[in-house]
Amino acid sequence: MSAIEPDTKDWTWVLERPCPACGYDAGTLDRTTLGARLRRDAAGWPALLAAPDAAVRPAPGVWSVLEYGCHVRDVHGVFGERVALMLAQDDPVFGSWDQDEAALDGRYQLQHPATVARELMTAADTVAAAYDAVPGDAWGRRGRRSDGSVFTVETLGRYHLHDVVHHAHDVRAAAAAVDDVLGPLRERFAAMVxxxxxxxxxxxxxxxxxxxxxxxxxxxxxxxxxxxxxxxxxxxxxxxxxxxxxxxxxxxxxxxxxxxxxxxxxxxxxxxxxxxxxxxxxxxxxxxxxxxxxxxxxxxxxxxxxxxxxxxxxxxxxxxxxxxxxxxxxxxxxxxxxxxxxxxxxxxxxxxxxxxxxx
Missing domain, CATH: 3.40.50.150 (Vaccinia Virus protein VP39)
Incomplete structure (x- = not known):
């Protein structure tokens, strides 16, 4: 299986301007809806992971739906830990998390899609409940990544939501690209109807x-x-x-x-x-x-x-x-x-x- 090129980009810019790829705009998010938005995103994954080709990479070096699902599940867990740390400590430093190492160590490509779907839904609901329970005066509490990037609970939540929304967009875009092969046949059927x-x-x-x-x-x-x-x-x-x-x-x-x-x-x-x-x-x-x-x-x-x-x-x-x-x-x-x-x-x-x- 082809290696995935590590993602070394700094995505914190999505807190300042809309993402042109997936359309997410952090500036328009009502923080009180963060938990609901995470649950809604998670609700779409079981159907994606139930596809017959969920474990098949659409191209060499591109994650399959299954691998993306594993990543999103683990993202929810990592951000849940960070939110809890920020609420319990003053200005904590987050432990490092390398998503590419996590994929290799976790053998994402060998996990079972139905199990991943259940785990993703549970992880999303857990972290959504954590955001739902943030007191009004705690959204400004700070924490920082090991690279020095500083977040508040609120900006961490906005950043978190972009991560999962963007990956759902990636998966659907890849599926649409594969589906384009059947476009002419679908158009013939539509003309017959x-x-x-x-x-x-x-x-x-x-x-x-x-x-x-x-x-x-x-x-x-x-x-x-x-x-x-x-x-x-x-x-x-x-x-x-x-x-x-x-x-x-x-x-x-x-x-x-x-x-x-x-x-x-x-x-x-x-x-x-x-x-x-x-x-x-x-x-x-x-x-x-x-x-x-x-x-x-x-x-x-x-x-x-x-x-x-x-x-x-x-x-x-x-x-x-x-x-x-x-x-x-x-x-x-x-x-x-x-x-x-x-x-x-x-x-x-x-x-x-x-x-x-x-x-």
Whole structure:
């Protein structure tokens, strides 16, 4: 694995002017909301860490989502210790903390994403509670780093929040760069759906794809079989539903009786058993208007079974497909295949991409 170039920059300038990369502006922060802001940032990490490629670096020398998550978890712990020290002592000097050494010593790349997500949430809540409890006359108490940089409790909190906000921005920017590979395919799907069309998304996950489709002028019903991911989508202000396309009613409770203009199931139906995929696709066809669009993606291969690989600790079913067999199942379920493509994934695996129309 390629080494990460150490970050030796002095970021204290973010206390004086907005960060042009992530948009964070320390000067506009109401210190009484610091705890809430840290909790809100942390709430987005479980979905990021649940991504199938969370442990994969987007480029040599660039941290994976997993490594960033480990770092953010540890940042919360370090800043929590510093806040406690400043409140207990007069003008203390903080112990040195080298983030790059911490990543190597902690073997960030080998940690389990789901465990890191839980630990990050706990660490964020702990330090947020510490900021919530700072007495009004204690925000000006001072402390200093070993390099001589001086902070008050308030400026330390502002600096702390930028650190985690900036890393969340880094992760989402990297994900967007990878996702751009599928941009043309997404645009073809959107054109098939039609301007203003309604899409049922199966397996919304963190909601990145839904946001991209909405940016193209579509309306998206976000769904996922995992209640935790649905809760996070709702916490972000979206309508979202727990839905298993094999057994649940596919009718949209917000638009009862109205068929969808399209269905998108990207990297989600690979968890459906081989014998069940025809049933799922037929149910999705029945919920879609004639001429409506389907975008489906699954991994290439022949296997089927349960596995704990990836970033989710619980066993999950994985079913791989060959292109001809997949096209036959799609056609037999009431869809007419319009296009098939193969694309290479980040781990070197091959993904089948299918665009189809409802007959």
């Amino acid at each position: 039609g301007a203003g069309g309604r899409v049922l998304e199966i397996g919304s996950g963190a909601g990145r794809d839904a946001a991209a489709l909405e940016a193209l002028g579509l309306a998206v019903r976000r769904t996922d079989v995992a209640p935790g991911l649905v809760e996070l989508l709702c916490a972000d202000g979206h309508d979202a539903d727990v839905l298993d396309p094999l057994v649940d009613d596919l009718d949209d409770p917000r638009r009862p009786g109205t068929p969808y203009d399209g269905v998108r199931a990207s990297a989600s139906l690979l968890h459906v058993a081989r014998a069940d995929l025809p049933v799922v696709l037929a149910r999705l066809a029945a919920a879609t208007r004639p001429g409506g669009a389907l975008h489906l993606s699954v991994k290439q291969g022949d296997g089927e079974g349960w596995s704990t690989h990836g970033s989710v600790p619980a066993p999950r079913r994985f079913t791989s497909w060959r292109a001809d067999a997949l096209a036959a199942v799609v056609a037999g379920a009431g869809w007419e295949v319009a296009a098939q493509e193969e694309r290479e994934g980040q781990r070197g695996e091959t993904w089948h991409q299918v665009l189809a129309r409802r007959r």
